[in-house]
Amino acid sequence: MANVGLKDLLEAGVHFGHQTRKWNPKMRPYIFIARNGIYIIDLQKTLRALNKARDFLTGVSAKGGTVLFVGTKKQAKVAVKELATRCNMPYVTERWLGGMLTNWQTISKSVAKLDEIENLRATGRIEQFSKKEQLEIARTYEKLEKNLGGIRHMKGLPAAVFVIDTVEEETAVREANKLGIPVVGIVDTNSDPEMVRYPIPGNDDAIRAISLYVSVAAAAIAEGRSSRSEGRDGGVEIQADRAGRAAPAAVSMDDAEAASE
The missing domain is CATH 1.10.287.610 (Helix hairpin bin)
Structure with a gap:
């Protein structure tokens, strides 16, 4: 799934956040509205973040880098194992052992x-x-x-880590950050987006949403590998500057309604 649009995100339930009483104030820029006690995530921002992360992962793969997939929660295990294996990348779907990185x-x-x-x-x-x-x-x-x-089959430290649920996988994220390894992470409304280099705001509990994220990551890696075999690189620096993250403009109610049609 290389090309994803707002409709795909909506159908996968990516916009559903956690209950309003379970939130991290740092996620405020990514929240569109609160409805029936649930935060609704701004899908325009999700799409921009997803595309940015996709380009980054393509660049990592094009340079021959390894991407470690991490998803130990029940809803993530199947998709993470299946798609990481398909793109020949390492994965962790059981308990994260302290010191893995x-x-x-x-x-x-x-x-x-x-x-x-x-x-x-x-x-x-x-x-x-x-x-x-x-x-x-x-x-x-x-x-x-x-x-x-x-x-x-991982020969050394990965060039990047792709994480489903940065709260659940906090230890993995902290280890990667300590070593300066860029993290692409799904951040729900209870997460701290500042903990990862490439935060993707979205539902981190729905199986369909998780499958979409992992599919995009796997497709990006496959694209990068293909360009590498053809003698091209992805044109993306693996060690991107954290300060380079620009917050996209807020989506309007009209945009959200149009996306749901």
């Missing part, structure tokens, strides 16, 4: 154990161990595969 050297050693255990099985050397030891090895493998399987 900031302590990558240690985490990578745990990832390497997956290959070691698979090698033991493939060569038959696993039979050298007692039944009890084999059971313990199997349990270790199962645990590692569950928590680290999505990043087992």
Whole structure:
């Protein structure tokens, strides 16, 4: 889904925010109106932010960079795993382990154990161990595969991180920020948009909305990879300036009504 319009966002329910009593004042610029106790997100701003993030991800991919997808909440797991796998990018859909980025050297050693255990099985050397030891090895493998399987082919730190729900994935966002890794994040009305380099205001709970975000990201990465194979780059600097984020103009009621038609 490379080209997305206001109608697509509306149909996916991207405009539905959280209850008005559960909000972060920093999201005020992205809120269109409050209706029946629910904040309605300004989809004009969502679309602009989505396009900006898409261009950034295309540029990262065109330069050969890795994008780490993160979505551990139930609604995000399937889409994140499926589409990240499709575009050959690493992902985390189970619990984020502290230090996945900031302590990558240690985490990578745990990832390497997956290959070691698979090698033991493939060569038959696993039979050298007692039944009890084999059971313990199997349990270790199962645990590692569950928590680290999505990043087992990640050779180093990613060039960017794509996050569904920056509140849920706060640890991942903070680790990326600490290392200066740009974050593209879906920010609902309870989020802090200043925590991520490329905030995309939108519903972070609806499965359909989440699928749309991830589809756009995956398509952007595929586009960047294609341009790289053709000898072109995306023309986007991976380390973009945080201060370069300009707040788009507010949408009018007429615009919102036209989008809903």
